[in-house]
Amino acid sequence: QKEVEQDPGPLSVPEGAIVSLNCTYSNSAFQYFMWYRQYSRKGPELLMYTYSSGNKEDGRFTAQVDKSSKYISLFIRDSQPSDSATYLCAMRRGSNYKLTFGKGTLLTVNP
């Protein structure tokens, strides 16, 4: 079993839809959870950073962590065509540990 599992999609939604992206993990030592966004032919960029269980909101984006279920989610409200990208989850045990990435989910938002 891989440490981090992420459905690769692809996921195609109409503009304005609510998007839910998810990752599951097996290592209970993970404490820090992140979501990266990667546009085509670009490097990944950090989108959201959370520590421990709970929700964190930033504009149209909400990151959710459920440590008891080893499950993290990213919700995008009122999705826009500019949100079309690959979204990668990432997590690590502590501040100075390497990140473990999911394989990424390709999202297309259609106008």
Added chain:
Amino acid sequence: NAGVTQTPKFQVLKTGQSMTLQCAQDMNHNSMYWYRQDPGMGLRLIYYSASEGTTDKGEVPNGYNVSRLNKREFSLRLESAAPSQTSVYFCASSDGGRDGYTFGSGTRLTVV
């Protein structure tokens, strides 16, 4: 504010040729990383340097070598390129804090 700069952006090599991918960061980060990204495989760690003067193997180190030249620069060398090394290579850096990793824009390498 350049962040992480990778050169070259594109490269075509013949099998057996060698080349060095360059990476430099201007954020005073301690840690630097080299990843390759292939369709369906996600990001795979090749080598990393937790701090200046140290380097360690990642998930897929075979066929590669690295040099942490100083705190800013971390290079990746392919000694004898193979078609299986055709990929997009990303360099990243980190200070271990809340900002996660900062990635460069990538090098698209084709080995024919």
